[in-house]
Amino acid sequence: MSVVGALLEGSGISHSEDDTYPVLDYIQSRDALRELDQNNYVLNAYSRQGDFISRFHTSFDNSFESLRKYYSNHVVEAKLDPISSITTLTTRAYSAEDAKRINNTLVEISERLINRLNARAASDAITFAQRQVNTALGKAKDAASELALYRNSHTVFDPEKQSALQLQQVNGLQTQLFAAQSQLGQLQAVSPQNPQIPSIKTYITTIEKQIDVATGSVAGGKNSLSQKASEYTRLELDAQLADKQLASAMASLDNARAEAERKQLYLEVLVQPNAPDIAIEPKRLRGIAATFCVGLILWGVLSLLIASVREHQD
Incomplete structure (x- = not known):
């Protein structure tokens, strides 16, 4: 036992x-x-x-x-x-x-x-956790590849940052434009025949074209940064989500390994x-007693049968 x-x-x-x-x-x-x-x-x-x-x-x-x-x-x-x-x-x-x-x-x-x-x-x-990691890793690689491909094909790295730089450039050009327009107004008021006036007008026209180009690159056209930003943001969010899923899957794998040891x-x-030390079965005394009782009962039954037969013969 x-x-x-x-x-x-x-x-x-x-x-x-x-x-x-x-x-x-x-x-x-x-x-x-x-x-x-x-x-x-x-x-x-x-x-x-x-x-x-x-x-x-x-x-x-x-x-x-x-x-x-x-x-x-x-x-x-x-x-x-x-x-x-x-x-x-x-x-x-x-x-x-x-x-x-x-x-x-x-x-x-x-x-x-x-x-x-x-x-x-x-x-x-x-195995299940490792399979989840492999799936998440594949999605993360695909998302990163799509984002890199979009950056290369559209010559854009971060539309928001690039838009901020373009807007700063537009602000600078507008400041120059306001200064040139102010100078032109003063010259026309004081000396309408001043020979500098044509060159200032040409300068103002050039600045206005530069402002239009810079503004158009930020917003307005289908290739503008504002148009690229929506698709770029979607791809960037997909990449971030894939990275988070990969990190979660790797944490689950570590937990599975730890749980496998702990549980x-x-x-x-x-x-x-x-x-x-001694045999406990069969129960000898009980068996002997049971055999004796059964034998006694059988002997009694047989005795009654024999007595009944003899009485019937008599």
């Missing part, structure tokens, strides 16, 4: 009974019996020993399924205490050595089962399997 503790989760003591039931089912399963029955060990241990009634009879049915039913009904018993969540594993055999060996083996293969469950759960969680299940053996 051994006392197997509840499945422990990570380094804490929290657990779920639902995590224990797969182990209990596995102990009673064909796979567990197949692990035990290496070189027909279980078959020989229970078919060549014991009394005629309780042993496994290969002459009737020596199939593996028949052995599994015998194993499940007569060899192992696993009970889960719902209050303490401690499982007691009891093994019955015709020798103390066989009982202890089977119990030890069941504990070992149960631990291997828990390790496989841990590995599968961790692998699934990390592993452990099978804690509270009491190691031990060989019984």
Whole structure:
């Protein structure tokens, strides 16, 4: 017999009974019996020993399924205490050595089962998170490529900053225009025939054209910065969103790896399997008493029948 503790989760003591039931089912399963029955060990241990009634009879049915039913009904018993969540594993055999060996083996293969469950759960969680990272990384690369392509094809880096620079240039040109117009007005008022007037007019016309070009590059045309800004902003937002999704996916991957380590299940053996000092089955005294009682009843019934027959003959 051994006392197997509840499945422990990570380094804490929290657990779920639902995590224990797969182990209990596995102990009673064909796979567990197949692990035990290496070189027909279980078959020989229970078919060549014991009394005629309780042993496994290969002459009737020596199939593996028949052995599994015998194993499940007569060899192992696993009970889960719902209050303490401690499982007691009891093994019955015709020798103390066989009982202890089977119990030890069941504990070992149960631990291997828990390790496989841990590995599968961790692998699934990390694989899913890694797949999310790969998807997010692909989207981030695509968004960055689209933004770079737009910048190169439209000769624009940041429409908002470029617009601000263009507006500063327009303001400077307008200041020069106002100064030139003021100078022209003064000259025309004081000296209408001043030879500087034509050159000032030409200068004013040039500045006005420069202002029109600068203003048109900021707003007005289909190739203006204001028109480019909307598409650029959309692409930039897509790139920023893709970067945030990538960062979130990478954080989820790190969390999945940490959770895989922290939330592993452990099978804690509270009491190691031990060989019984004396045989506790079969219950000899109870069997003798039951046989005596049954025999006494049969003797009484037969006596009554015999007495009845004799009385009828007389």
